[in-house]
Amino acid sequence: MKILALDTTSGACSVALYSDGQTTERFVQAERDYTRRLLPMVDEVLADVGLTLKELDAFAVSRGPGSFTGLRIAISCVQGLAFSVDRPVVPVSSLAALALGARRAHPEWKDAPIVSMLDARMQQVYWGVYSVDSPNCSQLPEAVQNPEKVVMSLKETEWSRPIYGAGPGWHYEALSGAQVNGVDLDIMIHARDIAQLAVPLWQEGTAVIAEELEPAYLRNEVTWQKRQKIRSK
Structure with a gap:
């Protein structure tokens, strides 16, 4: 199985190829120039393993939530690549x-639930909770909320083991009231993790054709406003 994954969701640009259990990745921490960087990185990763686009089984990409612009860049790029070689796309949750x-960076967290969090701006965060047993499915519905509501939701949930936090969204002071055993704000989204998560999704048949790929913004009203501004230009 060979899956090429791309991500420009939040603060970084990365491309990874999963090929029969082995993963090759290019990762650059950057806030801009995604469009200029992505395709050369795709070429580099494919060259590393001696493959062409036609030899891939599928593509994978973050479906969100995340930066409006970042999501659109990666998704548009994947759509173009997938369409050019008639391959499906596996959408993966950025959280x-x-x-x-x-979990990869902190093996000491073992099988503990991890609360992923991205800054959604406007004093809100995107968040979800993921277990080692169901890494693609949040134990609580993925949501965009203010930090106070997140703290409340975590307190209202009974956890059978310690929980940990990951991601830049944890910087809000109000989240200090969350009952977590540790937080790593420096964790970033990597295409290699998107590729790994895409494997079981591909096996389950959740891939879509390129034209049907849609981002999950969570904050629909803000997305609609941005679309309206773009269309009016």
């Missing part, structure tokens, strides 16, 4: 990928 990256 789930963040949690998997945290």
Whole structure:
């Protein structure tokens, strides 16, 4: 199985190829120039393993939530690549990928639930909770909320084991009231984790054709306003 994954969700640009259990990745921490960086990184990753686009089984990309612009860049790029070689795309949660990256960086967290969090601006965060047993499915519905509501939701939930936090969204002071055993704000989304999460989703048949790929913004009203501004230009 060969899956090429791309991500420009939040603060970084990365491309990774999962090929029969082995993963090759290019990762650059950058806030801009995603469009200029992505395709050369795709070429580099494919060259590393001696493959072409036609030899891939599928593509994978973060479906969100995350930066409006970042999501659109990666999704548009994947759509173009997938369409050119008639391959499907596996959409993966950016929050789930963040949690998997945290688990990879912190083996001492073992099988503990991880609360992934991205800054949604406007004093809100995108968040979800992921277990080692179901890494693609949040134990609480993925949501965009203010930090106080997140703290309340975590307190109202009975956890059978310690929980940890990961991601830059944890910087809000109000989240200090959350009952977590540790937080890593520096965890970023990697395409290698998107690729790994895409494997079981591909096996379950959740891939879509390029034209049907849609981002999950969570904050629909803000997305609609941005779309209206773009259309009016």
